Amino acid sequence: MYEVDFLPVDATEGEPNTENGDAITIHFIEDATQAERVVVIDAGFATVGHQVVEHVRKFYGTSHVDLAISTHPDASHIDGLQVVVEELDVAELLVHLPKRHASPRDVQKHFVDIRAVDSLLDTARTRGTAVAEPFLGQSRFGGQLTVLGPTETLYESLLAEQLDQARTGALGHAMTLAAGGLRDLLRNVAAWGYPSEGLAEDVETSARDETSVITLVRSDGRQLLFTGDAGLRGLGAAADHYENLLGTFRTVPISLFQVPHHGSRRSLSPTLLDRLIGAQDDPHTSTTAIVSSADADPWHPSPRVTNALGRRGAALVATEGTAVWSSHRARPRAGWSPVVTAG
Template identity: 40%
Template sequence: MAYEVDFLGVGEESKSGDAIAIRFGNLQGSRDEQTVVVIDGGFTKDGESLVTHIQKYYGTSVVDLVISTHPDQDHINGLFAVIEQLDVKNLWIHKPWDEPYGLADLFDDGRVTDNSIGERLKVSLEAAYKLVKLAEEKGIPVQQPFTGLSLGNVKVLGPTEDYYKSLLKDLDGMPKPKRAEDSSFFEAFAGLEGFAKRAMEWIVSKWGEDKLDDDDTTSAKNNTSVITQILVDNNRLVFTGDAGITALDAAADQIDACVSGAKLKFIQIPHHGSKRNVGPSVLDRLLGEPVAQGETRSITAVASSAKQGEPKHAHKAVLNAFTHRGAKVLSTRGNGVCHYSGSPAREGWSPKDAEPYHYKYEDEA
């Protein structure tokens, strides 16, 4: 089987996003011999581009599966156009308002009930709620993507239902938990991120030196991201959304337990290449330990970043860390990227050079 993975160019200025189209199977055969998957749709306007891309390059208006990794606007808003304009057969998206998991007991306010938490989640996750309603109106089956859910060669590696539940109390709009330490970190981080423009300094790097740590400092919402695996023959393709270290480590457990014998061929660099989402230990698990300079592995890693997203997206320390582990690293910088295997090159598309090693770069002081 062959496959194509398309990252549409999202982010004309500094705001990055994800809009990903994938097809695999006999790409020279009929539509029935292929599977088309969409993972996230970028901002609202990116949805139109995604629809056009699938119709033009995949020659179809039928999408077998749409996956919404999490309800940030740079991931979910474009999916409305996909649901409205294409023939979508399945939607995977979390909908915690339907069953708020007995969360009322976790909060200080005794007036809080599971029903009121469900209503809060509809407001907090409004785009996801509206997307589910649109899909239901169109008769599209909706499933919650927890670990183990699969459709053919597509499988969810994370999050587990229990881990997802543990993150809900830290989402925006939730009441104060009974113990401040349960959510104080995520709330404080979410409130402080971007509060002030920090001073910049030049970082000097040398081969094999990861300028990253193993602390998970991403938000609760980002850690709810669906992590997806697609197996095409003996190739493993992994899509990470905005997942952080804790979520990625659990996904690595699932990969370790896989008996298919598939080798990692492609991985999405989480959260547009943010420094807060990966560390040396989890990268060693997912890609392998660092290689000698000049050595490579047959792995492509792509960060979906805005044209003016640097230094945050994609962070040079993250690009270097993937390069240390032998991956061919690409950063979209607002342009479309197609990674493919077994399919002919497209007319008008040319190969993209791997990211150079960054020996000196700017970073927040």
């Protein structure tokens, strides 16, 4: 049994916002012990963090979280985790510690949102939550949860790149410029449809986003892949590790795929999607692709991304202001209709 919830990240302090974020909760049975496990991956803004707390209590029937993961320290991903650690019993927190991998003075001066990281660590210490860093090879629950990336070496390289950009005032890559949302795309596929592959091979995302933790969860013979805001560098390396661990994606396909970076066209390429999901009209399996995208954001997900996933047979779902529940053999919820992951 497992169930995965993507809570909408659409507001700061109750005000509509076009900034996207992630707030993901996972509830599954550990194979070896038959114990129920709860994992939280990011928790949006602080206001969303309160919603995550109530969601875990109401639908998972517990105040205990076995593991919380901070993919990277953007406010729309990390701020809510402070609330989760404060209000729930979180056994362990996985979070990168930039001051261990570069000059603490340099990090304090130039690393965006270092205060959020420090505050989260202070809260974890106060609450008795164990802290570790999420690098390749970390695994929990008998290997049912595995960190596929980044490696410590890649993280340190990307951190140095971020700090250098901050010191010199260089700007990172602009975010996606393609307009349109998933609901618009689904309402009028013909109007948005590209006659051929719309994604490019030579896209690049920021060093900061590339530090995102990539997590594999396995349950009921299914593979669930969570990607944060990673781009081609991080995802390509994670794909290598996946295949070293399990075999090719065709023989051991992904059942649930978190579309990286809220559906940005700068995080995926045709070659990478061919590897992860399958070639156009020849998918590895029926994959559920879930996008966490703000309802007020006209830019995410990019129609180039949704088009490319659709061509590969993926069933596309976006939060767009509404929680998305994907489950397999989970207890029914009154008033909810699950997105049942196939494969």
